Amino acid sequence: MVKPDDGPIGIAAALVRSSFLVNAVYAESGREHGLTSQQGQLLCVLMARPYGMSELGATLRLAKSSLTGLVDRTERNGLVRREPDPHDTRAVRVSLTPRGGKLADEFYTETCRRIEELTGGLSQADRGALAALLGRVVLENEVPAVFLEPGEGGASGAHGG
Numbered sequence: 001m002v003k004p005d006d007g008p009i010g011i012a013a014a015l016v017r018s019s020f021l022v023n024a025v026y027a028e029s030g031r032e033h034g035l036t037s038q039q040g041q042l043l044c045v046l047m048a049r050p051y052g053m054s055e056l057g058a059t060l061r062l063a064k065s066s067l068t069g070l071v072d073r074t075e076r077n078g079l080v081r082r083e084p085d086p087h088d089t090r091a092v093r094v095s096l097t098p099r100g101g102k103l104a105d106e107f108y109t110e111t112c113r114r115i116e117e118l119t120g121g122l123s124q125a126d127r128g129a130l131a132a133l134l135g136r137v138v139l140e141n142e143v144p145a146v147f148l149e150p151g152e153g154g155a156s157g158a159h160g161g
Helices: 012-033 035-047 053-060 064-076 096-119 124-140
Strands: 080-085 088-096
Touching: 012 035, 012 096, 035 053, 035 064, 035 080, 035 088, 035 096, 053 064, 053 088, 064 080, 088 096
Parallel strands: none
Antiparallel strands: 080 088
């Protein structure tokens, strides 16, 4: 909460502080669903469709070794599976298992709810303006779609399962 002595904050501080706020909500929701933040991100990305490992690494901005470890741990938990890439016999694609799809939907729905609550003190117009401005920043900086817009295929069963 803003204390009266905080005064107005600039754009850099506002963006950094808001990222900490969103990351804290993401981590808390993940813990409650038995996921690390990175596993939560992985599941949310895979809600849209299966990804190849290199594409997944670029989307999540992870080095190959970090991504391999993340997929290995998540696969051991029965949430994702590796399957042959139909276009490249040397490559694999990572997709959600039925259990992973169910957990991804639950995590995604709860995380969206909590993040949207962060703006509960804003008017509908202010929320729209904030979304439009942040959307422009994200698009201009080509941030990968690591989290779908609510209603954009996440809970619709796009994970196959």
